[in-house]
Amino acid sequence: MNLTPESKVLIQGFCEFISGTHVAQMQAYGTNLVAGVNPGCGGQELHGLPVFDLVEEVIEQFGVIDTTIICVDPYDVLDAALEAIASHISQIIIITAGVPPLDMVQLLRKAEACETLVIGPNSPGIIVPGKILLGTQPSEFYTPGVVGIVSRSSTLTYEVAYELTKAGLGQSISVSIGSDAIVGSSFLQWLQILDEDETTEAIVLVGQPGGGSEEAAARYIAEAIDKPVIAYIAGRQAPPGKSWRQTGTLATVIGRDPNFGTAQSKLAALKEAEVPVAERPSQIPELLRKEIKIN
């Protein structure tokens, strides 16, 4: 993962999930946004960025691009990402929500073959407070510090950051892997990155019902993570249902717990791994202070 402020960044598409304010915020943060790609709008200027029709035109003009932020319409995400991969862009952040899951399956097969890092979809991206902003995370909730945040949510990620900042706990890196059922990078990858990151001293994991990533993360934390980890799981009081994209009964037949996908299953796994769990976002700073000595 290249998160240096020098790395060159592209925006593909300008759908409702990104606004002029977001672009201005990234630029104000010092992110090296070089251009936008919006087919049919080549030659125009948008939010102060030169706009091209094709990714390859951007590369011709600006050289290798490190990261692309994809904000095209949901049905165009696969195409935009394949275009980025064909242009050898190795980090893709997908902000767009509502991408059909079979498009993601196709994209992930390709990304794995090409060793492309895909973050999202339905992710507000990554922020390294005080250094670089890649995506739509509102920077005002962040302040530089030592707590790493890895989350599956969008808005809830900044909710947690806001609580930390209000409590005087700054952040090292905050990433949302995306709240969709099928996303690129996993909790495991990011726990490893945060564990290796020199600035990070403690990690906050933010989860929600659906899938099995929190359970996998819990096992991984017990096995491989040396830094203290605090978790928060939203949706404990929500009724279980397919609304939260559980695979339901069919999941059980392939060797999974019948509770698979529920907040309860996640809480049980975290308990098993002895990861402290916050009851509410505002309780996170308190739990963190018990684990690490900051301020």
Next chain:
Amino acid sequence: MNLTPESKVLIQGFCEFISGTHVAQMQAYGTNLVAGVNPGCGGQELHGLPVFDLVEEVIEQFGVIDTTIICVDPYDVLDAALEAIASHISQIIIITAGVPPLDMVQLLRKAEACETLVIGPNSPGIIVPGKILLGTQPSEFYTPGVVGIVSRSSTLTYEVAYELTKAGLGQSISVSIGSDAIVGSSFLQWLQILDEDETTEAIVLVGQPGGGSEEAAARYIAEAIDKPVIAYIAGRQAPPGKSWRQTGTLATVIGRDPNFGTAQSKLAALKEAEVPVAERPSQIPELLRKEIKIN
């Protein structure tokens, strides 16, 4: 390319392009045929080989397979080859003729990504006289020696070998890359292999109308091949036509000669590269003797 007699070989399918005689011939030649795969026939025995339903079953029983020889029906070739690739077989020889070209396009994209060597389709395979036979080349026309043969034809390949053997010129390796318009390995790859092969002292290139591989080979010979090369092109007297799979007029628009695909274009390219061209198969030994001193 692994052409050692120890390498483990599998046969997928037993359609009309391979017979019991071919299998017996390979075995008599010492080729290490371990099994056959023929879906629906698992548990049977065919031509003295144990038959399985899946490639992975063979690998479970015999370990890593080096080469598979595909002889399934034309419409099943893509599936058989993808199954072999999924089982990490790195050399695929496709004997079957009549494979739809768009299946080959799909296979080649995958094979390139996985660095799998695909020979054929519509190829009788490879023979290293006296050592190993991979495919349906009739071994009786071959004798060990120093002449490498690389060809796009099937029967014509052994016709040439027969002429060499009758003239007392043995062969080092003989390969047919397949006479279809779209095939896996290219003349260029095999010219390089033969150029590097220690036994080979001279190379015979056998071409026919269609496509541009002979022209590419001619340029490559002029640039990169140190050993003497003799060529023979069949079909000089045949009328040009789509029958021989030329891309025709459409080819010209992407920067190609209007003669593209004709025997004449190939002959001109070989002349330009100063490669001696035989008038008929029986003339090849004579031209070879002029270039190298054998016997």
Next chain:
Amino acid sequence: MDLLEYQVKEWFGKIGIPVLPSQRIDHPTDLKRLKIRFPIVLKSQVHGAERAKAGGVRFAETTIDAIAAAQNIFSLPIWGELPEVVLAESQYDANQEFYLAVVLDTAVCRPVLLGCKEADIDWESAGEKMHHVVVEQEFSPFYARRLALKMGLQGALMQSVSGVLEKMYHLFVQKDLDLVEINPLAVSANGQVMALNGKVRINERAIKRHPDLAEMAAKIISRHTSTEINGILGDWDGVKMHGKIGILGNGTGSVMATLDLVANAGGNPGVCLNLRHAFLTDTTPTTFRDRLETGLKILEADKSIQVILINFLGSIPQTEEVVEVIARVVQQNNSELESQVVRSNGSKIRQVQNFTPIVVRLAGSEFDAARKSLATLKTHSDALLVVENLDEAVAAAVRLAKPTANKK
């Protein structure tokens, strides 16, 4: 979105999965023009499970029997749903019955093929009997053969079952499905296979890119109430609970966290809607503002909702317009309220009072202006509360949802 059996079988037939001769019956008298041979089976076309147990499946040997049975089925609601169509189908002599499915497994991010040598399995104990194959790379028929072999099939039957799986997979990809299931796949004495019943679940996100599916969805939306729609189409836009506090948020996790906070503070969450992306029932593209308007309407129309809690943090698209929407709703409530006669009986007031107090939690620099402009609105004291702190907003919503308790 789940299809009805007759729709599934139309798809199966088109893609080459063997199905029995059958005929769609829209009215009992259609049976007079039956093109298939007796004896037949008549099946109620509803979404609910266990229709056979409920009496939705009947056998008939003659036209008279069939008409009587169809009349019966047409007037029998199953899980509250009356069939619009009955399927008349030939009967089949099954020697064995299998279960086959292709399902999107979100945990491994790949489609999975499932197969079992028993049909109508008990899911609780399916583990050992059910076999699966993960479709790692682009599908090719060998994945289907892998499953058929794992199921313990051989020879011609292995080939025909894997052939059916292959077609199921193509349907799965072609139509963006979450699930395609054949249960049971019957095998006759001579080894012929036949899909006797099937299930297809379409991924809601992909509906709009398939004109035929969009049309089906539009029909369901126009014919059914919103609760039924959720049952039929799936309800990925939110959670339906039965409490008094309706929640609108921007993001699944945020809505969930708010719901938890409300419950922990002693409140009862009601319908919770995520406004981050288009609702399933939206047949045309929507903006955030549109979704907020729709969300407010849904909550206001819901009689059990006593308070609306809106939680926005960071940034939302079209901030200014969104504030206008909230302001308009609040002012409308206000004017309606002023024109009402306030009676002494609290409970009566709630009945006539046709507005719902709104608590708006806004945090982030983008909302600074919004907070100010909403604060200047002249409203009834409880009609609108704007706060920045989430815990405070939740406490206020819970307090407002218990007016009688407060007044004591």
Next chain:
Amino acid sequence: MDLLEYQVKEWFGKIGIPVLPSQRIDHPTDLKRLKIRFPIVLKSQVHGAERAKAGGVRFAETTIDAIAAAQNIFSLPIWGELPEVVLAESQYDANQEFYLAVVLDTAVCRPVLLGCKEADIDWESAGEKMHHVVVEQEFSPFYARRLALKMGLQGALMQSVSGVLEKMYHLFVQKDLDLVEINPLAVSANGQVMALNGKVRINERAIKRHPDLAEMAAKIISRHTSTEINGILGDWDGVKMHGKIGILGNGTGSVMATLDLVANAGGNPGVCLNLRHAFLTDTTPTTFRDRLETGLKILEADKSIQVILINFLGSIPQTEEVVEVIARVVQQNNSELESQVVRSNGSKIRQVQNFTPIVVRLAGSEFDAARKSLATLKTHSDALLVVENLDEAVAAAVRLAKPTANKK
């Protein structure tokens, strides 16, 4: 196999490529039930090129005009082909006309998108004007945008042209095509695009896996003579030359080499057939023996063929049966020959003599037995010659094809 324009347009319409309202006319009187508006254009549905120049395209303003024009077209053969269908189509006001194609480029082993801002281009000088994009990896719409931009298009027109290319590509893959072409793609004053004419060439090898295409091919085969079939379906099984020596071989290169040897030895090669794989006209699976029988029949039925040269080397499937087929043909010829009265005039003998001498070249250990068994056949001296050396076989065939010269 090339489709006719009306078939191409049906496909275009189904996949969403814009085409004009049109109607298939099977008989001039169909025009009385025309559903599209006048003025119309009537187009002969034949495979040959330049039909407009030949009079196969006519405009009509009224029903009477249209019927007269259609009668005219139905009775006008173009390159020897009478149309079975005439297409009636609306007219279109084109502002610009483009050329678009997707073609399988065998030299790069990939499909290629082609586009030009001119229609009906002169291929000799197309080089600079024609743009292309190689579809390296799995297709995605960005490849289409690449081409549209290379063509110099911008904005909405770039988008709509790349949208058409996208659909052309999907058709290309779905139906296993060698070529799909729109020429011209018209652009109206307001930027709307319309496919005015199209061409589709199906890869012959894939026909049998598409039931709809197999049916089309079967129709063509049943309606046309073998020469016409070659013209319409393509003739990848062999070469049609007009000499006296027919060649049967096993493999393209081998057949070609034999052809060259015959020509170099002063002979005239005639029809040359490769028996290695199924003929295009085979609607069911064939064996090598079947193809040999068919090949011999084709050559014997061809009046210009005086000698048949069979060249088999190495191994062929079903060796024994193949030898039987040759033996049977030779013995049949022999018995017919014996019953004939041999006249003194050489040329007259050739007219009554309804057998063709066969030279069989067999080399390889698998043929040892075959050579022996064929050698024992009792035949007229020229009826069958079995040799092992190719050059000798060719010399013999050339000699046999010049009976008069030899007799002088």
